[in-house]
Amino acid sequence: MTRMLIRGGRILDPSEDRDEAGDVLIEAGTISEIAAGLDVPGAEVLDAKGAWVAPGFVDLHCHLREPGQEYKEDIASGGRAAVAGGFTAVACMANTQPVNDDPAMTDFILDRALHDSPARVYPVAAATRGLEGQVMTEMVALVDAGAVAFSDDGRTIMDSGVMRRVLDYSRLVAAPVIVHCEDRTLVSDGVVNEGPVSTKLGLPGNPAVAEIVHIHRDLLLAEQVGAHLHVAHVSTAGGVEAIRRARERGVQVTAEVTPHHLTLTDEATLGYDTNTKVAPPLRGEADVRACRAGLVDGTLDAIATDHAPHALHEKELDFASAPHGLIGLETAAAVVLDLVRSGELTPLEWVRRLSTNPARILRKSGGSLAVGASADLVVIDPERRWTYDPVKGHSKSRNSPWAGQTLTGRVVATVVGGRLVYHVDRGILV
């Protein structure tokens, strides 16, 4: 029986409100003991001195591109990028080719993940067939096949009648419906946040109200039918406020925010770098502040990457034609450590938003270092500085706004099911 001892770290387990120094013993893929000064002869020892030991991060939102667009990413490369970023599980969106709107496709993704990915993969199935916003998918069969949530993501369901029935029907399966809230008629041809920056750049603006209107609509619909709504990548102060009020009146809503919407403003787009083109767009200073405040007070439950790989030649198009999205699995933890350094989040609360809360939203295990839990965990050195070079990264794509930047905080090791799958000095180990 393999045994691993993670020695000398600061243990951060939000599920048990634990924040203390100690050693973690893993046996047979599960956490068997946590104590100070453990001595286990024969165990593989992982030194975590000066580092944090936390339950593995769970990403609610990424795009793995397989099947159909393997030139951007596949389940294997996306899974490697995930564990290199400390994510032990990722939920992948349904906009593959073909779309994941059928149990056979969910099966395929899970099968590939089992063989190719060092991270656990949780398929999000389409909410409507072909992401066309008309006919709902077979949610019961999809959940039986392993789907964890339903979403048409960027193909926002504009028909309110369809959306209402999708939410209503989802009560049968008790899985969240994840919504990308942007009213497409208000977005129109907008590609950057509408405001001083869009005016200066001369690019069509995408107004904040496009998101706010749509969040209000979906909150009202979810409230009326009593379904679990999960709002993806909230980017506006108005959106945060809408969710805060809905939660106060008892709506079953959860929400996520991305590292880029927490740390970058639309000013990052001033040089026309298409790696800053993302949906919803990077917003102004006040919106960023509101998103951070929402994450701190719990209105926004989780940090999710919206890792969206695109090939170099696609991002080398003009700003209007280049696809939306940026990659984030490998940089997320370091980027959002900013909120710990600023004092907005304690390390424990930071882990809760990357791990415990997203696992809870998906109703999956994980997000816990309790004895008996599966040993999915991450070791992070919060002080380690490194320069991010996407060419040397594990994703197939390079579309990152952080390329070339020196970041502080690095994932040292990632363990999935008791197996060391990544170590910063040794790379991917499976």
Place this chain on the structure above:
Amino acid sequence: MIGRDLLGIEDLDRSDIERILQTAEHMGEIGEREVKKVPTLRGRTLVNLFFEPSTRTQTSFEIAGKRLSADVVNFSPRSSSLTKAESILDTARTLDAMDPDAVVVRHAVAGVPKRIADVLEAPVINAGDGAHEHPTQALLDLFTVRREKGRIDGLTVTIVGDIVHSRVARSNIYGFLKMGAEVRLAAPPPMIPAAVETLGVKAFTSLREALDGADVVMALRIQNERFAGSYFPSVREYAATFGIDRATLRYAKDDAIVMHPGPVNRGVELSHDLADHRPSVILDQVRNGVSIRMAVLYLISGRLHRGGVA
């Protein structure tokens, strides 16, 4: 400082603009000679890279280059939104391998000249990018106003029309503000850009208020085929509320001049009569455009040695 490239008026300071306008005065003299050609740029290759067709601007650059004896090559890649097989940066790298001395870029989307300049060895002159900038248009407008009024400092300039989609408006806002003028905008509200006051201008919905005491009235082209019915209800209503004719012009100063970057939709932005006669100076703008582009080519590619900037 006039840099390696000319991507926008935003990047220039007042002394750069003065220098370009001064150089254009000299260039204008060349255009009045019997032989309208000087050897200044002999042996240099100027490429007009026009992703979006623009006969007027392209011809103006071509004439400017030829008057300075440059070899002018026109390159117009197919760039409809349906054919995206070649990225703009591929096009730029291909062009770069042919060693041009300066590249003039026009594209329907903002930011393309900047991104091309980032990869190209040769200097890039922006000939209009989306709704971002059209610096040589603003320079020729400044030149025209200075010739007419003897100064720019202290003037009131009112720009009327489709501001939100206009690169001409943005470049002129930067240019006139840097030269000390007051800039006002007037347009149907959906055609006023978000937070436009952050650029240092005041936006009006009343044409009459915007024109009150103006020295220069600049009307912008309305793409009525694209925007009638969405940004304003109809061409007729636009002409009635924001069209400039002799009656509305009475609100401006008695000696106000009327400008338009062309081509004019007659009877829409300007009355027929105004399009052709004083106080409009539309053909002077076109004529001055050649002088300005000669000045810009001279100042930018004139100091270029092969493979780098002197």
